[in-house]
Amino acid sequence: MKNFSDEAVAALARAIGIDAQEITRRKAFLEFDETDVSLLTELRAHLQDVSQHFVNDFYTHLIKFEETRRFIPDAPSLERLKRTQAAYFDSLTAGDYGPEYILHRLRVGVVHQHIGLEPKWYIGSYNKYLVGLLPELWRLLGDDPDKFLATYHALQKIAFLDMGLALDTYMQANRHTTLGLKRYAENIIASLPAGLIVVNDTLKVRSVNRSFREMFGLENGEDVFGRELADILPLPDLRQQAQTVLASGMALRGIDVALDEKWLRLTITGIQLAEEEEEEEELLVVVEDITELKAQAAHIEQLAFYDHLTGLPNRRLLHDRLQQALSVSTRDHLYGAVLMLDLDNFKRINDTRGHDVGDRLLAEVALRIQSCVRLTDTVARLGGDEFIVMLVDLSPDEAQASLHAEGVGKKILAAINQPCMLANQLHHSSASMGLCLFLGQNATLDELLKRVDNAMYQAKSSGRNALRFYDPQIQASLETRIALESELRNALPGHQLKLYYQIQVDNTQGVLGAEVLLRWEHPQHGMVLPDQFIPIAEESGLILPIGEWVLRTACEQLKVWAANSLTENFLLSVNVSARQFRQPDFVAVVGKILAQTGVNPQRLKLELTESLVLHNIVDTIDKMKALNRQGIHFSMDDFGTGYSSLSQLTSLPIQQLKIDKSFVRNMGGNHKDAVVVQTIIGMAHNLGVAVIAEGVETEEQRACLERFGCPTYQGYLFGKPMPLREFEKLALQVSTARATTKPLIFIQATP
Secondary structure: OOOOOHHHHHHHHHHHOOOHHHHHHHHHHOOOOHHHHHHHHHHHHHHHHHHHHHHHHHHHHHOOOHHHHOOOOOHHHHHHHHHHHHHHHHHHOOOOOOHHHHHHHHHHHHHHHHHOOOHHHHHHHHHHHHHHHHHHHHHHHOOOHHHHHHHHHHHHHHHHHHHHHHHHHHHHHOHHHHHHHHHHHHHHHHHOOOEEEEEEOOOEEEEEOHHHHHHOOOOOOOOOOOOEHHHHOOOOOHHHHHHHHHHHOOOEEEEEEEEOOEEEEEEEEEEEEOOOOOOEEEEEEEEEEOHHHHHHHHHHHHHHHEOOOOOOEOHHHHHHHHHHHHHHHHHHOOOEEEEEEEEOOHHHHHHHHOHHHHHHHHHHHHHHHHOOOOOOOEEEEEEOOEEEEEEOOOOOOHHHHHHHHHHHHHHHHHHHHOOEEEOOEEEOOOEEEEEEEEOOOOOOHHHHHHHHHHHHHHHHHOOOOOEEEOOHHHHHHHHHHHHHHHHHHHHOOOOOEEEEEEEEEEOOOEEEEEEEEEEEEEOOOEEEOHHHHHHHHHHHOOHHHHHHHHHHHHHHHHHHHHOOOOOOOOEEEEEOOHHHHOOOOHHHHHHHHHHHHOOOHHHEEEEEEHHHHHOOHHHHHHHHHHHHHOOOEEEEEEEOOOOOOHHHHHHOOOOEEEEOHHHHHHOOOOHHHHHHHHHHHHHHHHHOOEEEEOOOOOHHHHHHHHHHOOOEEEOOOOOOOEOHHHHHHHHHHHHHHHHOOOOOOOOOOOO
């Protein structure tokens, strides 16, 4: 290779038209981006150990053929070529695909053309590399099929980029060779495992490759040119998706659909034939058969989350569902219950009648338990003869929830008591059961399971075939809660409560202001999370003085900001609790604070949840209108998670909808959440109210929201909740960066 100087290769690049812009376009056409670079770079370390083995196999294959063996005259040449080949394979995943990489690829192409290596062997080597690497890739990434496909596609892209550069060197040397290379390239495309179908802008088929024909049973000689896309690929929504790509110019990827007994994954992308006098727009549909991957994923999920004997959720899935149930209970203020049961004298069955009979009994018990609960409840097997039942959404009243849970428990015990036939012999069973209620975060998941386990052993100790509630030792946790409530009473006078500020921005004006969030800096326990003390404050009534302090402190801060031109337009959003809003004098209290602080009420925004405003909606509307008349605006927090109807929404005097972060977080990978977000934004626009999205953590989420029509955002992408001084510094940096190049000014204000 050294015989070809850098100047000669650079001249060849100029002759072919290979420059930075051309390479950028080629990478874009291949959709080779930083994600691919990251995947290849990550792969590199994994391939170090197998690289030499792979190179040895590669040359073992090459020397089988006379056409390629003639380029390896002796053992030293073979070892030199192996080192060169190893370096090349390493460069494919090195992550550096800049100018030096491109020139080196051209130099290799020149050498191969110069020594007379025919294109079919050159391109075939790429195919050998890609195909030979598949098993190793599957070994490394087989447990993550999506990453396996993405990584393999990244390898294909960089290999095809290299092939394109090699083809350019051959075309420059000989047009006849170029035509041959074109045919071989087409053969490689034809032999790709993915099915390819090209259609024109009227969705008429232009061509399909061999894999597509095999995938859908098309005869090799069968003419498909001009046929409707839907005739060749009868998939729901395909026409609409194809037209969407044509209209938007944006590719659609990762479309998983079921067809007959197959699972297919589609990628639809546009093709521009720019060299034609009249540009013709075409679509390329890539079809991958992922039936086996789906089956493997389902099997892996079954092994990971379900008990193989009973088909019930296992301990891992139970933990996930319990954690979710605790969160939902916190949000909805509804009791749930956990029941743990253990079959009495089960060991005797295994010992006397064998494990097969014991397994049949466990499967039968699982069915009987499931027949006693709702579809929304969960029955799980922890292992052995232990089962867990999780009941959700019982009641907001503890006594009613206890009665309901006890009734279900007795029903389960009665079902287990019914005789069953095992191996032609009638068998009677019984079980001991423990029961423990939960409400929100009054206990951690581990504590909850310990409590119900203790209750179950109390049932066993009482003589078996019984149900016992968690014993009165629960009083200990209640005393802890009481102690925390007592300490919370001193938090406000002791200046332990602090306001944190989370920045709110839009895509035109920059910083709009912030949402104020309450924090408790406990002198012994450190930072106490709001989820721990807000429910106590609500239940004890302490939320009233605390809420008034929050509102007053926010107004005082707005007054300080009003004195500075850089911050005078900042807004503050303040959350109002249900108990606080329901106070008869709430409007008067707010008016008094506004008068005493002298703040501009239009800079203040009160955030209410859907569940709050829908309770006694007539009273809610009266209070909101009264505060509207004073200049205060309202934002509906966590919008989309409640059950408000359009008629109720239109009657509320709100000025802003706040899209819940759960929809924002999932909209990139969940079509339904994306539709909800678009619907909320469209509804807000039609009603003439503003819209803001919370929980925005990535630029992709922000860009997606902007495309949907939401210009205002809050989330970790812009800043976490932070103390006042830090917020002011951040806000002024953002504002100054957007508006002026003057030095930053830091506002000095009393928190």
